[in-house]
Amino acid sequence: MRLSQRATAIQxxxxxxxxxxxxxxxxxxxxxxxxxxxxxxxxxxxxxLKAIAAYTDPVLRYGPSDGLPELRxxxxxxxxxxxxxxxxxxxxxxxxxxxxxxxxxxxVADDGEEIIIPEPFYTNYNxxxxxxxxxxxxxxxxxxxxxxxxxxxVLEAAVTPRTRAMLICSPNNPTGTVLSWEELExxxxxxxxxxxxxxxxxxxxxxxxxGRRHRSLLELPDVRDRVIVVDSISKRFSACGARVGAVIxxxxxxxxxxxxxxxxxxxxxxxxxxxxxxxxRLGESYFEAVxxxxxxxxxxxxxxxxxxPGIVLRRPRGAFYMIVKMAGVEDSDAFAEWxxxxxxxxxxxxxxxxxxxxxxxxxxxxDEVRIAYVLEVPKLERAAAxxxxxxxxxxxxxHAAAPA
Amino acid sequence: MRLSQRATAIQxxxxxxxxxxxxxxxxxxxxxxxxxxxxxxxxxxxxxLKAIAAYTDPVLRYGPSDGLPELRxxxxxxxxxxxxxxxxxxxxxxxxxxxxxxxxxxxVADDGEEIIIPEPFYTNYNxxxxxxxxxxxxxxxxxxxxxxxxxxxVLEAAVTPRTRAMLICSPNNPTGTVLSWEELExxxxxxxxxxxxxxxxxxxxxxxxxGRRHRSLLELPDVRDRVIVVDSISKRFSACGARVGAVIxxxxxxxxxxxxxxxxxxxxxxxxxxxxxxxxRLGESYFEAVxxxxxxxxxxxxxxxxxxPGIVLRRPRGAFYMIVKMAGVEDSDAFAEWxxxxxxxxxxxxxxxxxxxxxxxxxxxxDEVRIAYVLEVPKLERAAAxxxxxxxxxxxxxHAAAPA
Numbered sequence: 001m002r003l004s005q006r007a008t009a010i011q012x013x014x015x016x017x018x019x020x021x022x023x024x025x026x027x028x029x030x031x032x033x034x035x036x037x038x039x040x041x042x043x044x045x046x047x048x049l050k051a052i053a054a055y056t057d058p059v060l061r062y063g064p065s066d067g068l069p070e071l072r073x074x075x076x077x078x079x080x081x082x083x084x085x086x087x088x089x090x091x092x093x094x095x096x097x098x099x100x101x102x103x104x105x106x107x108v109a110d111d112g113e114e115i116i117i118p119e120p121f122y123t124n125y126n127x128x129x130x131x132x133x134x135x136x137x138x139x140x141x142x143x144x145x146x147x148x149x150x151x152x153x154v155l156e157a158a159v160t161p162r163t164r165a166m167l168i169c170s171p172n173n174p175t176g177t178v179l180s181w182e183e184l185e186x187x188x189x190x191x192x193x194x195x196x197x198x199x200x201x202x203x204x205x206x207x208x209x210x211g212r213r214h215r216s217l218l219e220l221p222d223v224r225d226r227v228i229v230v231d232s233i234s235k236r237f238s239a240c241g242a243r244v245g246a247v248i249x250x251x252x253x254x255x256x257x258x259x260x261x262x263x264x265x266x267x268x269x270x271x272x273x274x275x276x277x278x279x280x281r282l283g284e285s286y287f288e289a290v291x292x293x294x295x296x297x298x299x300x301x302x303x304x305x306x307x308x309p310g311i312v313l314r315r316p317r318g319a320f321y322m323i324v325k326m327a328g329v330e331d332s333d334a335f336a337e338w339x340x341x342x343x344x345x346x347x348x349x350x351x352x353x354x355x356x357x358x359x360x361x362x363x364x365x366x367d368e369v370r371i372a373y374v375l376e377v378p379k380l381e382r383a384a385a386x387x388x389x390x391x392x393x394x395x396x397x398x399h400a401a402a403p404a
Numbered sequence: 405m406r407l408s409q410r411a412t413a414i415q416x417x418x419x420x421x422x423x424x425x426x427x428x429x430x431x432x433x434x435x436x437x438x439x440x441x442x443x444x445x446x447x448x449x450x451x452x453l454k455a456i457a458a459y460t461d462p463v464l465r466y467g468p469s470d471g472l473p474e475l476r477x478x479x480x481x482x483x484x485x486x487x488x489x490x491x492x493x494x495x496x497x498x499x500x501x502x503x504x505x506x507x508x509x510x511x512v513a514d515d516g517e518e519i520i521i522p523e524p525f526y527t528n529y530n531x532x533x534x535x536x537x538x539x540x541x542x543x544x545x546x547x548x549x550x551x552x553x554x555x556x557x558v559l560e561a562a563v564t565p566r567t568r569a570m571l572i573c574s575p576n577n578p579t580g581t582v583l584s585w586e587e588l589e590x591x592x593x594x595x596x597x598x599x600x601x602x603x604x605x606x607x608x609x610x611x612x613x614x615g616r617r618h619r620s621l622l623e624l625p626d627v628r629d630r631v632i633v634v635d636s637i638s639k640r641f642s643a644c645g646a647r648v649g650a651v652i653x654x655x656x657x658x659x660x661x662x663x664x665x666x667x668x669x670x671x672x673x674x675x676x677x678x679x680x681x682x683x684x685r686l687g688e689s690y691f692e693a694v695x696x697x698x699x700x701x702x703x704x705x706x707x708x709x710x711x712x713p714g715i716v717l718r719r720p721r722g723a724f725y726m727i728v729k730m731a732g733v734e735d736s737d738a739f740a741e742w743x744x745x746x747x748x749x750x751x752x753x754x755x756x757x758x759x760x761x762x763x764x765x766x767x768x769x770x771d772e773v774r775i776a777y778v779l780e781v782p783k784l785e786r787a788a789a790x791x792x793x794x795x796x797x798x799x800x801x802x803h804a805a806a807p808a
Contacts, residue, residue, distance in 0.1 A: 007661040053457035098669035127668020241674030257411040264531020265502035270645030
């Protein structure tokens with residue numbers, strides 16, 4: 001049986017490819033620190049599960065296609081704390097941020113049309129693009145300037161008659177970069193110049209450090225009709241398994257059309273929406289504690305790694321990832337495998353995500369890995385030491401093996 | 405801002421269009437029996453919610469992209485009761501049956517390729533087709549023969565070089581028709597003849613009456629690689645708001661590819677999967693009670709409506725829907741509106757789904773409505789009487805108004 005072309009083209013999740021080697025290492029008695037997946041270890045607010053356990057309706061009915069009204073209102077209240085005025089009709093609840101991205105792609109672009117995304121980018125955009133039959137057009141960001149927005153001429157060079165939107169993720173997965181207000185204004189001007197939608201993946205909104213505050217595309221005054229924000233409670237409330245996201249736009253046509261896509265899939269899950277309502281009502285103090293903890297972790301990892309002069313890394317300001325560029329590593333897939341098969345310190349090693357999978361340009365990012373700092377500080381210190389020791393050994397072995 | 409073509413092309417849910425008129429009727433003090441939406445009133449098994457309330461992990465983590473292993477095993481045990489041998493690797497859990505359909509469409513067809521579906525069919529197939537950029541090719545089934553599978557020559561005439569699959573839904577929404585084993589064998593031969601996939605929407609599997617037993621595409625011996633079944637707990641356990649479905653296939657390439665689509669959206673909701681495990685462990689007796697209740701309801705509605713000699717209706721054998729063809733109704737959209745705006749018996753009226761939305765062929769089904777019998781028997785008796793009275797009045801008024 002011949003499958004569809006997209007069924008064969010869709011990429012395997014690159015951060016899951018190393019799993020068999022990790023399993024084999026564990027079988028040999030080697031413990032592994034998982035720096036490869038963005039699964040927070042912070043507790044889900046107990047209020048979330050309590051609200052679900054309190055459900056008493058004897059029939060778990062279909063909910064509204066656009067989500068429970070109380071959740072849409074709770075989200076508006078949340079955004080009001082950031083001086084972002086939203087009406088519940090501008091918020092539609094989705095099956096995780098994933099579906100929000102898929103809906104956004106579907107509504108802005110048709111088959112073969114293009115969406116510009118700075119690379120490295122969240123791998124799963126590729127999967128959604130495949131499902132929506134749109135093309136991702138990468139523009140290159142660089143470790144040397146902290147993966148900030150490429151210069152205008154780079155953006156301009158990526159525009160074609162088929163370009164329909166630009167997507168940015170800030171705070172960024174996989175780089176941790178937080179775009180400045182000036183960068184958002186550059187994006188707004190770019191979108192107006194070429195009549196593009198701006199899609200903002202802002203699921204890490206709460207994760208900004210050093211006293212910085214996230215600025216949203218929703219704050220830009222003169223592109224209100226162009227902005228579509230995708231959001232999720234997965235990271236915000238450490239509720240990745242809940243699958244509650246949202247798509248937000250002030251463009252009424254966009255929302256009306258997304259509602260029709262939403263009706264086709266009936267509704268998002270009811271119980272987790274009730275949990276999300278309770279979580280959104282927690283207020284700011286919940287985030288402060290979480291933010292402090294992640295900032296500490298970022299500092300531990302950043303300070304350790306930048307002791308190696310062969311590492312290029314600017315202090316990331318948000319999310320809980322960093323892309324680490326390493327002299328002496330030409331193929332980070334091979335390096336990540338080697339860490340699992342050949343490296344261990346006191347029967348412990350680490351699992352990192354090779355960065356190639358986060359690039360749309362073939363061959364890019366081969367000397368980089370993504371580190372997710374979602375472990376407690378003592379474990380992170382240990383993991384950083386294992387990485388640095390591994391890097392030193394790897395360079396030495398490669399150097400020794402090189403032809404004279 | 406120009407939206408994508410598909411964003412403007414996607415159909416509004418036809419069963420939701422009447423909502424404003426229903427709201428207006430309620431404001432005038434008219435009560436409405438909802439015969440329009442397949443929301444069962446049967447209780448969700450209490451075990452479902454208990455299992456969720458028992459969740460104690462402090463972090464609601466990402467689950468596996470293919471679903472919780474215990475749910476995939478519970479489903480295999482369930483199918484084993486029907487002598488359908490499945491391995492957990494042949495079952496992938498989805499965000500409702502909706503996502504299962506979307507994955508199936510994505511994996512069998514590329515842009516503009518065609519999937520044959522007997523009409524009338526579940527409206528949302530159109531939405532998924534729009535999202536997946538595939539074309540629905542309808543083949544006509546008829547009220548007069550109980551909406552059974554069209555003759556071979558009708559199927560043959562629908563095949564083009566772009567045909568990739570045929571989809572059947574049995575027990576059927578919206579017709580209630582249950583395909584016979586002989587019909588499934590005809591489908592298997594058809595699929596082999598034209599090298600097609602067979603997609604089976606079997607979410608109403610438990611809802612068969614008169615002692616008949618549902619036969620699954622999974623039971624066909626010589627099309628094992630061609631069959632993809634979409635499944636859901638929404639109706640099976642009256643858990644529509646849970647969003648737990650599954651895609652089932654013994655074709656390893658199909659499952660490997662769907663897993664990659666699944667990885668892109670990370671995972672289905674964890675808590676409801678735990679509820680589903682508990683529900684699947686309930687055993688057969690749960691279904692027997694539900695089946696008896698729905699059979700009684702079907703009989704009440706069928707017996708009442710067929711007293712009208714102008715109604716064409718064969719006794720449906722499954723699901724909880726029937727398509728009712730009515731002499732004297734030329735435009736069932738107008739008739740459904742009229743029931744809300746102009747008709748009432750003792751300040752009560754009914755909401756029905758005009759059947760046009762269930763047809764792919766423009767203009768088809770204009771003299772038909774879909775009735776969902778998801779109310780208790782006394783309410784159904786009352787609703788049927790209101791429909792028959794309305795139909796008589798509607799015919800008389802139209803007749804009186806007709807030009808002499």
